[in-house]
Amino acid sequence: MxxxxxxxxxxxxFINGLIGTLVLFVLSTLCAxxxxxxAVYRLEAGDRFSWVIRTLINxxxxxxxxxxxxxxxxxLPQLGVRMDAxxxxxxxxxxxHAAYFAEILRGSRLVMPAGLxxxxxxxxxxxxxxxWRIILPQLVIKTRPLLGNQLIIALKDTAFLTIITVQExxxxxxxxxxxxxxxTQAFVxxxxxxxxxSICLELALKWAGRFGAKRGFDYV
Amino acid sequence: MSDSNAALAVxxxxxxxxxxxxxxxxxIDLEVKKGEVVSVLGSSGSGKSTMLRCINWLEVPDRGxxxxxxxxIGVNEAAGRKMNNKELATLRAxxxxxxxxxxxxxxxxxxxxxxxxxxYVKGMAKDQARAIAEQLLEKVGMSERKDAYPFTLSGGQxxxxxxxxxxxxxxxxxxxxxxxxxxxxxRVGEVLQVMKNLSSEGYTMIVVTxxxxxxxxxxxxxxxxxxxxxxxxxxxxxxxxxxETERVRKFLELSN
Ligand SMILES: Nc1ncnc2c1ncn2[C@@H]1O[C@H](COP(=O)(O)OP(=O)(O)O)[C@@H](O)[C@H]1O
Ligand SMILES: [Mg+2]
Numbered sequence: 483m484x485x486x487x488x489x490x491x492x493x494x495x496f497i498n499g500l501i502g503t504l505v506l507f508v509l510s511t512l513c514a515x516x517x518x519x520x521a522v523y524r525l526e527a528g529d530r531f532s533w534v535i536r537t538l539i540n541x542x543x544x545x546x547x548x549x550x551x552x553x554x555x556x557x558l559p560q561l562g563v564r565m566d567a568x569x570x571x572x573x574x575x576x577x578x579h580a581a582y583f584a585e586i587l588r589g590s591r592l593v594m595p596a597g598l599x600x601x602x603x604x605x606x607x608x609x610x611x612x613x614w615r616i617i618l619p620q621l622v623i624k625t626r627p628l629l630g631n632q633l634i635i636a637l638k639d640t641a642f643l644t645i646i647t648v649q650e651x652x653x654x655x656x657x658x659x660x661x662x663x664x665x666t667q668a669f670v671x672x673x674x675x676x677x678x679x680s681i682c683l684e685l686a687l688k689w690a691g692r693f694g695a696k697r698g699f700d701y702v
Numbered sequence: 703m704s705d706s707n708a709a710l711a712v713x714x715x716x717x718x719x720x721x722x723x724x725x726x727x728x729x730i731d732l733e734v735k736k737g738e739v740v741s742v743l744g745s746s747g748s749g750k751s752t753m754l755r756c757i758n759w760l761e762v763p764d765r766g767x768x769x770x771x772x773x774x775i776g777v778n779e780a781a782g783r784k785m786n787n788k789e790l791a792t793l794r795a796x797x798x799x800x801x802x803x804x805x806x807x808x809x810x811x812x813x814x815x816x817x818x819x820x821x822y823v824k825g826m827a828k829d830q831a832r833a834i835a836e837q838l839l840e841k842v843g844m845s846e847r848k849d850a851y852p853f854t855l856s857g858g859q860x861x862x863x864x865x866x867x868x869x870x871x872x873x874x875x876x877x878x879x880x881x882x883x884x885x886x887x888x889r890v891g892e893v894l895q896v897m898k899n900l901s902s903e904g905y906t907m908i909v910v911t912x913x914x915x916x917x918x919x920x921x922x923x924x925x926x927x928x929x930x931x932x933x934x935x936x937x938x939x940x941x942x943x944x945x946e947t948e949r950v951r952k953f954l955e956l957s958n
Contacts, residue, residue, distance in 0.1 A: 595805075600760055600801070601799070601801060601807070603758075603791075604794060604798070605795065605867070605868070606824075607791060608788055608791045619809045623809055697808055697853070698852070
C-alpha cells in the first residue's frame with residue numbers, strides 16, 4: 483500500500499512526463515504527417531529530385547528508430563552540430579515517421595485509378611490543386627488504418643527518447659523507480675497511461691473508419 | 703488567331719499520334735462549329751478515345767495543331783514554347799470531359815463534385831458555385847441526391863452528375879468518351895436524354911458513342927474512324943442512309 487502512496491508523492495514527475503510525451507507525440511506526428519504529404523507531393527513530379535526523396539524514404543525505413551535518435555544526439559556533435567535532447571528527439575521522430583507516412587501514402591497513390599486524376603486535369607486543375615484537393619484527401623481516407631497504426635508506433639517510439647535523456651513519461655517512471663525503489667508500481671502506472679493514450683487513438687481511428695465508410699472507402 | 707477560327711469551338715489540323723511504333727491517329731482534320739454536335743464512330747481500337755484525349759492534351763499529339771475557341775492548346779505561340787502547366791490548365795478549363803467510367807471524386811458529395819472545379823480552378827465564390835451547381839443538378843435531374851456520396855449512386859446517376867460537373871465550368875466544348883457504354887441497358891436512356899437536351903440548348907459536344915440512333919438524331923456531323931484515319935465525315939442523314947465507303951456500310955449493318 484505504501485508503494486502506491488509513494489507514487490502519489492511522485493505525481494509531479496509523472497504528470498510532467500505525461501505532458502512531455504503528449505507534446506512530443508502530438509507535435510512530432512503532426513509535423514511528420516505534413517512532411518510526409520509534402521514528400522509525396524514532390525514525388526508526383528517524377529524527376530531526379532523525386533528519386534532523391536524516394537531514396538531518403540527507403541533509407542529512413544531501414545534504420546532502427548533508436549539508432550537515428552542516437553545519431554542525432556550523440557553523433558552530430560562530433561560534426562560540430564550540437565542540439566539539446568528535446569530538439570534531437572523531435573527531429574528524429576519527425577523525419578523517421580514522415581518517411582513512413584510518405585511510404586504509406588505513396589503505396590496508395592500507385593494504385594489510385596488514373597481516371598480520377600484525369601478528370602481533374604480535364605477540368606483545369608493545376609498539379610498543386612490536383613494533389614491537395616483531389617489526390618491527397620483520397621489517399622488519406624483510403625490509408626486511414628495504416629496511418630492510425632503508424633501513430634501508435636510513433637507513440638511508442640517516444641519512449642525510446644528516454645535513452646537520450648528526454649524527460650518524457652518513460653523517463654519519469656525510470657526516475658521515480660530509482661528514487662523510491664518501486665519499479666513495478668512505477669511501470670504499471672506508465673503502462674496504464676500509454677494505454678489510455680492508445681485508447682484515445684483507437685477512438686479517433688474508429689471515427690475515421692466511419693468517416694471513410696460513409697464515403698464508400700473500404701479498409702485499404 | 704484568325705477570325706474564322708473564332709467561330710469554331712474546336713479546330714484540329716493534321717493531327718497525328720503514335721504510341722511507340724504504332725500510329726494510332728493519322729492526319730486528323732476536324733472542325734466543330736459552336737453549338738454543333740459531332741458523333742465519332744468506329745470500332746474498338748480505332749483511335750476514338752485517343753483523338754478525344756488529344757483535344758484537351760491528356761495525350762500529347764506528335765504533330766498537327768488543335769485550337770479551342772481560337773486558342774492553340776499545348777503550345778504558347780506568342781512565347782514560342784510549350785505551354786506550362788498553368789497555361790494548359792487554363793485552356794483545359796474551357797473543355798469539359800465526360801468519361802466512360804464516370805470518374806466522380808469519391809471523397810466529395812454530388813454537389814461538392816460539381817462545385818469543386820468552379821471554386822478551385824476558376825476561383826469562384828462558394829455561394830455562387832453552389833447556386834450554379836444546384837441549377838445544373840436540377841437540369842440533369844439529380845437535385846434530390848445532391849448530398850449523397852458517389853458510391854451510393856447508380857451508373858446512370860453518376861454519369862448525369864459527371865455531366866453537371868463538366869457543365870459547371872461553362873466549357874466551350876464537352877468531350878464525351880462512350881458515356882453510356884458502362885451503363886446497364888435500362889440506364890442508357892436517361893443519360894442520352896440529358897445529352898439530347900444539352901444539344902438543343904446549343905452546347906457544343908464531341909461524342910464518341912455506339913448509340914446509332916442518338917448519333918443520327920442529334921449530330922450535325924458524323925465522323926468515322928478506322929485505324930486512326932477519318933475515312934468518312936458527313937451529315938448524319940447521308941452517313942446512315944448512303945455511306946460513301948464499304949467499310950461504313952458494313953459497320954452499320956453489323957451494329958443493327
Ligand atoms: N497509353 C497508350 N499506350 C499505348 N497504346 C495505347 C495507349 N492508349 C491507346 N493505345 C492504343 O491505341 C489504339 C487506339 O486506342 P483508343 O484510342 O483507346 O481506341 P478506341 O477508343 O477507338 O477504342 C489501340 O490500339 C490502343 O491499344
Ligand atoms: Mg475508347
